[in-house]
Amino acid sequence: MWFRNLHLYRLHDAPQLDAAALEQVLGEQAFRPLGGSEARRLGWSAPAGRTDTQLLHELQGHRLLTAVRQERILPTSVVREEVEERAEAIETSEGRKLRRQERLTLKEQVFEELLPRAFVSSQRIDLWWDASRKLIGVNCASRKRAEEVLDLLRETLGSLKVTPLASQTLPMRAMTQWLADTGARPADLIIGDQVELKAKGDDGVVRGRQVDLDSDDMQQLLESGRQASKLALQIEGVMSFVLHDDLTIKGIRFSDAALDEAAQADDGDDALVRLETDFVLMAQVLGTSVDTLLQWLGGEAGQVREAS
Structure with a gap:
């Protein structure tokens, strides 16, 4: 769940x-x-x-x-192989090359015949x-x-x-800033050990796992103009995840505290009660986490921010 x-x-x-x-x-x-x-x-x-x-x-x-x-x-390869075998048989028996439209029709026939299997x-x-x-x-x-x-x-x-869902500050811009400037990180944000950096040109993508994202090497990559398109983050005491530049969240891991609370809930060995218990606890964590993430990113795009 x-x-x-x-x-x-x-x-x-x-x-x-x-x-x-x-x-x-x-x-x-x-x-x-x-x-x-x-x-x-x-x-x-x-x-x-x-x-x-x-x-x-x-x-x-x-x-x-x-x-x-x-x-x-x-698989396309299975269809292609069958089409070639049938086309070869027809061309041999009729002594001519199949036209392009005939091959397309043959491909459709093969697909329809093989699909049920x-x-x-x-x-x-x-x-x-x-x-x-x-x-x-x-x-x-x-x-x-x-x-x-x-x-x-x-x-x-x-x-x-x-x-x-979209944020006022683009995730790529915020993630790059959090990596480059420790002082720009929100108080409850913890940088993880996974990152993907993209260059503005065609210099490819740099990916790192289980690396020190505060290292000098990382700073050199950022200074060269690369920007973070994926970054492992943690909301302290809540959950960890990898944030993508389109605001997709992947690789979610809930905190031990949330999982322990679910495990200690009395479900009476009822699978349906267990499902609902886990779901409502998870939903509460996800809801507050999305709120926190949007706060980190300057609020939701299209919404007027109140003056502080």
Whole structure:
């Protein structure tokens, strides 16, 4: 249940649905396994897994949804090899070269024939919806997959206006400044040991893991004009993560204190209670962490900052 990655979106003008109404519309887009000729399918599934049918868990203003994505994996090399074999057979029997359009038609035929026999890959993608903050976070590594889940939610609700969360100060600029100037770091920010630096030109990317980011070598790279596109950070006593230049958060590790609190909660050996306990604790940590991160970055883009 504990998220590893987070693609964050600001929610605008969300449809007003209570838990019962939302559960109903989610059911209309419930996941069904792939049919024989389908390449991919996406639908809602129970966050608790096969032992439960509840598609929505809502606790203290936080909503948990889970999408399941299935896709048939048909390697391009397999299709190409089959097309070549069939094309060669036709050319030999008819004594001529196949035209380009004939090869394209043959490729489509091969793909349709092989698709039902292809391996099926399944992926579960969790979505956290903070109703009070009007914030949505999708737990997956790929921005493309996150957008697919949002498209499913949009189709489910009938309308959904979201935009990627953005900050007043660009993450790349802030991360570079935090590396270059220790005095610019917020009091509760701890620099980790992982970084990715990009140059403005075509000088490639420098990546470092388990390195001292306050070293002279790092300062020389920054002085040469490189900027931080990824940086390992820690909110002291809360969680650690790698911040990306598009405000994506990856490699999340929750603090021992948060994990201990979850472990000590009495769930009565009920898997559903355990899921909900972990989720609400995690959601609270994520919510306050996003607030802190935006504060570090000068607030959210498009919002007027109050004078201090």
